[in-house]
Amino acid sequence: MNKLKKMNGRERTFLLITIPILALFFCFNTLPLIKGVIYSFTNFRGYGEFDWVGLRNYADLFTDARVGKSYLFTFKLAIVATIVVNVLSLILALGLNSKIKFKSALRGMYFVPNILGALVVGYIFNYFFTYILPAVVKMMGGKGDSILASSKWAWVAIVIVCAWQSVAMNTIIYISGLQTVPEDVYEAGSLDGATGWKKFRNLTFPLILPFFTINMVLCMKNFLMVFDQIMALTKGGPAQSTESISFLIYNNGMAGGQFGFQSANAVVFFVVIVVISVLQMNFLGNKEEQL
């Protein structure tokens, strides 16, 4: 109390603001995180009694085929989607940043997919992949099975839906990057004979590298946590071929009686996300500095 009095008004006000907000943050972020870690050492099913099982959940994680499969699927999806999205959105951004007619209308239109809810978009594409695409394939003489029903190809449908929405976002970020490139850089470049691909490779791309970093990090993080699209398109099927890590944790942890086991999965997932984010930022950050 004495100490509180000694502080000046500004410091006291700051502290009175900070403490309740930190308490709230602790309550709904740190506390559940700690509980999650604690549950991961138990065989809790989500209800009833439970025992401590030590590290058994973690040992089981590494031998569980379904968990392994979901990690493989999630990473395959995240890597492929990140590459597809960044290539497409860079091309689109270059187009939308060139001297075109109806510039702002086109930019506005291309952004629309991003504002729509992923779940509803997923349901619409679900219909497209189930009925329309097979009908088109059939007309062209193919077999016309839905790719959502194929355990080999269903993941491609998910990449397409993820990309449809993310391209919009990444394009806008690339455009704002391209706008930071001053016109005279190009003029100087064109005097040196830089055109087309060479111009892009040696002039444009290095200058928008920070925006590339943002997009890579955003994409990877979002795609690794993919959930809504899975829920709307495949519900993890067929034959558990499209279970993302988040989906598996939700599905088996909440309803499947694996609360403890999936908590261990979530802890590992958390560590994986942190490691990837830190690596990505260090790696891409270093590259930026070298330029």
Place this chain on the structure above:
Amino acid sequence: MKVKVKERVNWPITILLILGLVTVIFPLYLTVVIAFKKPSEMTNSISGILSLPKSWSFSNFAEAMRVTDFWHSLGNSVLITIVTVVLSILIHSMIGYVIGRSKSTSKFYKVAYLYIVSGMFVPFAILMMPLVKQTAQMGIDNIFGVILCYLVFYMPMNVLLYSGYLKNIPMALEEAAHVDGATTWKTYWSVIFPIMKPMHATVAVLTALGTWNDVMTPLVILAGSDVNTLPLAQMTFQTQFGTNYNLAFASYLLALLPILIFYLICQKQILNGVVNGAVK
């Protein structure tokens, strides 16, 4: 010598970009035509699905509203989004201000800053199961609980944005107000809070888009109650739509419309907000 290239409209690229819009418009077109059709018009051929409806009937929409309890879901979504956005602007700007002003001089606030911002790395998947238990125990497995969760989930990003923005606001402003005898609290609300208006817009856009479209948080926290948000209702009533895709698509269209209308009105602010949020 600079050679001034005359600015000419690049028509090939313009045309390619317009053609490319098909990829954006087609799914929306599909949604609209199916939503207005009768099930009997849906023949098995593609032309039957893709052609314009013979008569534009609103009966699917009326039915979809009834089945999904549309107005309730819409009301819940609007309530959650607006309360979350308003509280985020008030609370996150305040903590962002305090931390932004103090983190370079005080170790405590430096740690608080890192503590909150590192929350960005915590995936919802790990919080999900404990949060369900916790909100149920606290008796807030309802809309209030969802809002509290959002306030915490968006805090890392918003604190980062606000404290970053503060670097551009000179201390002299506060000091002047202080000399005039205003308290810190009053100075904040009358001087700093209004100046941060551009950042309020960014925070509002990002938080609103995120909460409006979010499915996972209400899905797990409101589970077991019959309270729905607009996206959640589409999932809840999947089984009732059955194979009546016209009904389902009418419902999807209804779920997409509010945000589309909102985007039409505030397109510029939304685009600015999204870019600011990502680039900062």
